[in-house]
Amino acid sequence: MSDKNTLTIDAIELEINVTTAIKKSFLEENIKLKLAINTLIIKSKSLLLAGIGLFLFGGFWSLLSIYTDDALPGPVATLTVLKEMLSDPFYDYGPNDKGIGLQLFNSIKTVLLGFLLGSLIAIPIGILMGASTICKQIFYPIVQLLKPVSPLAWFPIGLVVFKDTGMATIFIVFITSLWSTLINTSFGVASIPDDHKNVAKAFKFSKWRYLTKILIPYSLPHIITGLRLSISVAWLVIVAGEMLSGGAGIGFFVWDSWNALSLEKVISAILIIGIVGLLFDRIFTFIENKVAY
Amino acid sequence: MSYLEIKNLEISFPTPKGKYIAVKNINLSIKKGEIISIIGHSGCGKSTIMNAVAGMLSPTSGTVQLDGKTIKGPGPDRGIVFQNYSLLPWLSVHENIFQAVDSVMNCSTKEKHEIVDYNLEMVNLLSHRDKLPGQLSGGMKQRVAIARAFAINPGVLLLDEPFGALDAFTKSSMQLEVLKLWNLNNRDKTIIMITHDIEEALFLSDRIVVLNDGPASTIREIVEVHLARPRNKIEFVKTPEYIELRDKLLHLLTEEFSIEDLGVVYKS
Numbered sequence: 148m149s150d151k152n153t154l155t156i157d158a159i160e161l162e163i164n165v166t167t168a169i170k171k172s173f174l175e176e177n178i179k180l181k182l183a184i185n186t187l188i189i190k191s192k193s194l195l196l197a198g199i200g201l202f203l204f205g206g207f208w209s210l211l212s213i214y215t216d217d218a219l220p221g222p223v224a225t226l227t228v229l230k231e232m233l234s235d236p237f238y239d240y241g242p243n244d245k246g247i248g249l250q251l252f253n254s255i256k257t258v259l260l261g262f263l264l265g266s267l268i269a270i271p272i273g274i275l276m277g278a279s280t281i282c283k284q285i286f287y288p289i290v291q292l293l294k295p296v297s298p299l300a301w302f303p304i305g306l307v308v309f310k311d312t313g314m315a316t317i318f319i320v321f322i323t324s325l326w327s328t329l330i331n332t333s334f335g336v337a338s339i340p341d342d343h344k345n346v347a348k349a350f351k352f353s354k355w356r357y358l359t360k361i362l363i364p365y366s367l368p369h370i371i372t373g374l375r376l377s378i379s380v381a382w383l384v385i386v387a388g389e390m391l392s393g394g395a396g397i398g399f400f401v402w403d404s405w406n407a408l409s410l411e412k413v414i415s416a417i418l419i420i421g422i423v424g425l426l427f428d429r430i431f432t433f434i435e436n437k438v439a440y
Numbered sequence: 441m442s443y444l445e446i447k448n449l450e451i452s453f454p455t456p457k458g459k460y461i462a463v464k465n466i467n468l469s470i471k472k473g474e475i476i477s478i479i480g481h482s483g484c485g486k487s488t489i490m491n492a493v494a495g496m497l498s499p500t501s502g503t504v505q506l507d508g509k510t511i512k513g514p515g516p517d518r519g520i521v522f523q524n525y526s527l528l529p530w531l532s533v534h535e536n537i538f539q540a541v542d543s544v545m546n547c548s549t550k551e552k553h554e555i556v557d558y559n560l561e562m563v564n565l566l567s568h569r570d571k572l573p574g575q576l577s578g579g580m581k582q583r584v585a586i587a588r589a590f591a592i593n594p595g596v597l598l599l600d601e602p603f604g605a606l607d608a609f610t611k612s613s614m615q616l617e618v619l620k621l622w623n624l625n626n627r628d629k630t631i632i633m634i635t636h637d638i639e640e641a642l643f644l645s646d647r648i649v650v651l652n653d654g655p656a657s658t659i660r661e662i663v664e665v666h667l668a669r670p671r672n673k674i675e676f677v678k679t680p681e682y683i684e685l686r687d688k689l690l691h692l693l694t695e696e697f698s699i700e701d702l703g704v705v706y707k708s
Contacts, residue, residue, distance in 0.1 A: 342526040348496060349520040350540040350592065360539055364530040440530040440574070 220411045228411035229418065247400065251419060254385050254396040257313070261320025262381050266374060268321075269328035273373070274362065276329070277336025290329060298323040298384045302391055312392040316385070323384045327376035335369025336362060367438045375431035382424045442469035443630055444493070444596060448502035451488050461656040462488040466502070468649065468659070472595070475622065475631040477641035479693070480651030480660075486634045487600060493632060494520050494598050506596065516544035519589030523601045525581040527573040527588075534560065534569040537588045544592050559587040562621060579610035583617065590621055590629075599633040603640070612673065615643055619670070638689045642682060643671055650692045661692060 205222045212221035220228075236248025275282040298319045305315030343365060347357045389398025397416055404412035449466035452459045463485035470476055478486045491497040492504050495514040504511045506518070514520075527536050537556045545552060560566045563583040573581055582602060589597055599618070603611040622629055635641050641648045648663040667681055676682050696702055 342522065342524060343528060345496065345520075345522065346526050346528065346540075348514045349494065349518075349522075350543050350588075351514060351516060352539070352543050356539065356543055360531065361528065364528070440572075 225411045225414045229415040250397050250400040257316055258320055258381050258385050261317045262324045262378050265321045265324025266328055269325045270332050273329045273332025274336050276333035294326045316388045316392045319388050320381045323381045324377040328373035331369045331373025335366030339365050371435045378427050443472040444470040445505040449499050450501045452500045464656050465658045473628045475645045477645040477648045478634050479641050481653050484651045484654045485657045490600050516592050517594050518596045519592055519594035521585045521589045521599045521602045525585045529573050532570050533584050537591050540588050541591050559591040563587045578606055596630045601634050
């Protein structure tokens, strides 16, 4: 009898334990679920709003298209052409007839090359300008004078110097990439706090140690911001540059499509240019967040 | 035989309105192993004197000599603890100290790492060696800064308002921390500390240098503190010597001690 009793009590206790455990895990699950649902709601909200924006944009575009009696192709016509373009992006039928993928690849190559060369010059000079007043006084007037000049104005100079349109295009991207990086780098270096400099003084840091342990880590976020601005402008300039230089690239593609009176292709190219620009920006924003301390 | 000798020190800065004299006629001889506090109102040139000893500022006239040699710039024979810790935020705790040790000491890399870890152990931060300064509390950051100053094994330690930004409890344990390290180093490290806190100055120092208000401030008085060591935070404030010295310092530093001194008539 008593045995039976204890057994039941044990069983009841076990049951209680099991139910509390289940309840607890259920509660935890519940909290997790709630959090997941919350983030989902926030995400879908912003997606929805972005969708509304795109919808309004598409509506306006359609109206404009109707207003111009379809001289400006509407979203549907454009997207059909875009789909067609993307179905075979890498075809190559000779120098004046290449797929959009190949053209895009060409432009990205030119931008990255010009941007890389520009950055290799701009970062060291920016560091010098930020670190030494004399260097700043030497270089800053040049920067102020040349920065407002449209990069396209450099195209003839590139042509004369390099005698090659491809090289001249890289040259204008190079010039474009200099300014933001230069100015941001020099600003970053110039704003190193005295606290950090005092550490270097008090503990007798060598020039090299100061450069690698204080100057560069401190100014890296500024440098990356400069690079992000530079590549955005470089990507702006490449389209115009390739319209001038012709032969290859997404800018040439836009101009060529315009000459062939295919506005669907022009608008499709605009969309692609926008997306690539956005990607460049996202990549550098990502790096910016990585190097922030 | 003085170890650190400040003779007729004057420091002035050029300004658009003419020469601004920060401190003048500063004469001070400090023995090896002495703990000296410099106390005075804000802007009275405490940090200026400290920076001259550190070698960050050069004297306009007069000299600062350490061990018979005139100080011409910063050097590894003086370890500095800055007011705002001055840790490099992108380097780990260990790396912050290692860069200082690696910069000024001549031994193998392995030995340098051992020196860093030993000094972190001394301030009970070895378990936090891989954290970034941003992950530490104010007191912990200051302990890292003190460990860094001790790690390069300097003859003189310069503490510029080291505990000014800490809360009262942390401050009290940090004072003990400094005395512990001083004791561990056979009490032969000379410590010069800037402070605003009379009790702190009395608890730590052998002598307290009271400065006049700036500009062109001079030494008002040097107060000798003959309180027996080791001092106990609770016991030493009860001794008549402490009370006498505290009153003396209060009189040197302020004139008002009650609202009645401000001309207020207290109605009971």
